[in-house]
Amino acid sequence: MENMGDWEKMNLLNELIQGKELTKQLQDQLHLPVSSSSSSSSSSRDQTHEMLIHRILSSYDKALSMLNAEPPVGGCLRRLSESPPSLGGSPMSGGDSDRDLNDGSTQRKRKAIQRWTKQVRVAPGSELEGPLDDGFSWRKYGQKDILGAKYPRGYYRCSHRNVQGCLATKQVQRSDDDPTVFEITYRGRHTCNHPPAAVVPPFPLPENQTGSSASLDGPPLQIIQPQPEQNQTQSQDVAFDFRGDLAVITQNLDSNNDDHNQSSSMFGFPSASDNIFGVMSNSSHFSSTSHFLSSFQAGPNLGSTESELAMIVSAATSGNNSRATAHLDSDLPPRGMEFANEDISFDSTGFFP
DNA sequence: GTGATTTGACCAGT
DNA sequence: ACTGGTCAAATCAC
DSSP: OTTTTHHHHHHHHHHHHHHHHHHHHHHHHHTOOOOOOOOOHHHHHHOOOHHHHHHHHHHHHHHHHHTTHHHHHHHOOOOOOTTTTTTTTTTTTTTEEEEEETTTTTOOOOOOEEEEEEEEEEOTTTTTTOOOOOOOEEEEEEEEEEETSSSSSSEETTTTTTHHHOOEEEEEESSOOOOTTTEEESSSOOOOOOOOOOOOSSSOOOOOOOOOOSSSSSSOOEEOOOOOTTTTTGGGGGGGGEEEEEEEOEEEEOGGGGOOOOOOOOOOOOTTTTEEEEEESSSSOOOOOOOOEEEEEGGGGGGOOOHSSSEEEEEESSSSOOOEEEEEOOOOOOTTTTOSSEEEEEEEEEEOO
């Protein structure tokens, strides 16, 4: 992403600006006269909404200013040496998982697919080859010994591939050095309508972003993550930490930008009841290509508008070295949602090569 | 019986 | 030629 071209930069700027505008529109919407029935409680909610929107807007401002001040930012953000070798043509080079994507026939060119990796540590005593449940339903379709690797790599695809044509796949490889560590490489995005039961973001979070997750029934997981850049905001390190016993870090992604519009990805919160999950907004308002605006929603059982708006975390990015940060002080977590951290931050950095 | 996993073979990219 | 990724028949588990 270092070499973000002017065109990409412009796109990013546009997206940021658009995101900001949309947030303002949302602000206007929320300021619509409140019905008389809702009184004090709603006004306190209004305040919360106001505060959230302010934060979102300020994040956009921040991102925009960072982008304007750009070149320097670039150098520091990237790296993540442990990211899967991607662009340069590495082992995983072409990845694809989608031979059939091209209708299985003539179009052989492997389409570069966005890919991101995280490392998950399982508790030493826990079952080997644990499910590493990330909330999605995966079906194993292959396993292969990899040259130079002690352990075979497992290949999984979304169980809903056949039914819904979901092309998401992942590869799971145990680390040679530390058998309790699994490197999971996600490829493609989920297009299925099955909300995850747990938290791993099945969409590429920008590099350096960290997060935490819970597996519903697996062993405690902890994700290992390359150290964040020094100059980053305090929010960098922990994006979501809903349960103390595990953490998941999405490490990197190789994105190919033909896949910007990952508007419908979903990710969930650790919730045994599966009631709570986050949804990458798929609305036309939020689906602009280069940024994503994710809204965490209360699940089906918690469907009040207020809860749905409890969190809107916006990370404008995709462009390159720029970063957008959205903090969220969860004054009003959706009902049923428990936060280990009061201050949840979502920090994203650009992720174009 | 149905669906998931295993595993050897095949294919594409380098 | 070699390696990673996928296919698909055989096998396993529920």
